[in-house]
Amino acid sequence: xxxxxxxxGGLVQAGDSLRLSCAASGRSFRGxxxxxxxxxxxKEREFVASIGWSGSVKNYGDSVKGRATIRRDDDKNMVYLxxxxxxxxxxxxxxxxAGGAVQLLTAGNGKFWGQGTQVTVSS
Numbered sequence: 001x002x003x004x005x006x007x008x009g010g011l012v013q014a015g016d017s018l019r020l021s022c023a024a025s026g027r028s029f030r031g032x033x034x035x036x037x038x039x040x041x042x043k044e045r046e047f048v049a050s051i052g053w054s055g056s057v058k059n060y061g062d063s064v065k066g067r068a069t070i071r072r073d074d075d076k077n078m079v080y081l082x083x084x085x086x087x088x089x090x091x092x093x094x095x096x097x098a099g100g101a102v103q104l105l106t107a108g109n110g111k112f113w114g115q116g117t118q119v120t121v122s123s
Contacts, residue, residue, distance in 0.1 A: 002026035002112050004096045009117030012086055016121075020081040022096030022114055033102040034072055034079035035110055038092035038119075045108065048094070049081060052102040059106050063089070086121045093118050 008020040020036070035050035047061045049070040058070055069082040079096060099111030 004098060004112055004114035006094060006096045006114045006117035009094060009119045011120045011122060014087055014121055014123045016086050017082065017084045018086060018119060020083070020094055020096075020117060020119070022079045022081075022098075024077045024098060024112075028074075028077055029098045030074040030077070032099055033105045033110070034070070035097045035102075035105045036070065036079075036081045036094060037097060037108065038090075038094045039116075040089075040092040043092075045095075046092070047106060047108065050102050050106040051079065057102055059102070083119075086119075088121050088123050091119060091121045 003025045004022055006022045012018055031053045033052050036048040037045050038048050039045045048064055049068050050059045051070045051072050055072050067084050071080045093116040095116045096114040097110030
């Protein structure tokens with residue numbers, strides 16, 4: 001059974017940084033794509049970042065571009081999302097996704113999804 005488990009969320013102050021982690025079990029995602037989405041209360045799910053199979057292709061949502069960095073560690077079967085200069089608008093549940101071509105995953109069609117981790121940014 002494949003599982004993705006996110007961690008690293010919490011309550012932070014505006015302007016702080018945060019690193020989210022996602023650990024996969026049940027299969028290796030070496031050679032596969034990873035991504036992050038988020039969903040704020042009352043809003044639709046929003047694309048945050050994705051990374052292709054080799055790590056050379058990275059995509060970022062407009063709202064986090066310049067403040068977010070996605071990184072993968074195939075040896076650990078994990079993906080990370082570094083978020084800097086956090087704003088109240090970044091408050092959301094952040095979901096990890098993996099599996100499939102990076103274009104499909106970026107569009108929200110990743111094969112596997114985690115349960116999410118809450119990030120709350122206070123001013």
